Amino acid sequence: MASLMRRVLVLILVMGPMVVMLPGCGGSAEGTIPGGSDMAASAPRGEGAVRPASAEPKQISIDNFRYVPDTLTVPAGTKVTWTNHDDMPHTVTSTGTPKALDSEALDTDEQFSHVFVEPGTYTYRCTVHPKMLGRVIVEKR
Numbered sequence: 001m002a003s004l005m006r007r008v009l010v011l012i013l014v015m016g017p018m019v020v021m022l023p024g025c026g027g028s029a030e031g032t033i034p035g036g037s038d039m040a041a042s043a044p045r046g047e048g049a050v051r052p053a054s055a056e057p058k059q060i061s062i063d064n065f066r067y068v069p070d071t072l073t074v075p076a077g078t079k080v081t082w083t084n085h086d087d088m089p090h091t092v093t094s095t096g097t098p099k100a101l102d103s104e105a106l107d108t109d110e111q112f113s114h115v116f117v118e119p120g121t122y123t124y125r126c127t128v129h130p131k132m133l134g135r136v137i138v139e140k141r
């Protein structure tokens with residue numbers, strides 16, 4: 001008799017925590033609600049910061065002595081940002097005159113930006129490594 005009572009007690013001890021865990025699972029689902037509202041709050045903020053530019057901004061990376069992409073076609077009004085990922089300094093400098101593009105030497109992770117207002121083809125190079133060539137083709141909107 002005593003051993004049967006002990007088994008019942010063991011059963012209650014084993015089952016007890018399981019019964020407690022079930023509502024616990026339901027409760028954890030509430031934790032996703034604050035995360036979701038966080039995302040909703042940050043999205044409009046990001047878009048609002050970009051809105052004043054008339055075209056979507058574009059990025060060109062400088063990687064391994066190359067502009068990537070080396071040819072970029074954008075609508076007029078686009079802001080283009082170059083980022084130097086090399087350990088070497090590079091520049092973004094127009095090949096012709098007047099120099100629409102004339103950056104300082106960019107160290108690692110430094111950026112240079114330019115807003116292309118006038119349609120045309122803008123060819124540029126790195127003054128430190130003149131074989132590095134790139135161009136931005138700006139089309140009428």
Ligand SMILES: [Cu+2]
Binds near residue numbers: 129132
């Ligand atoms: Cu260079």
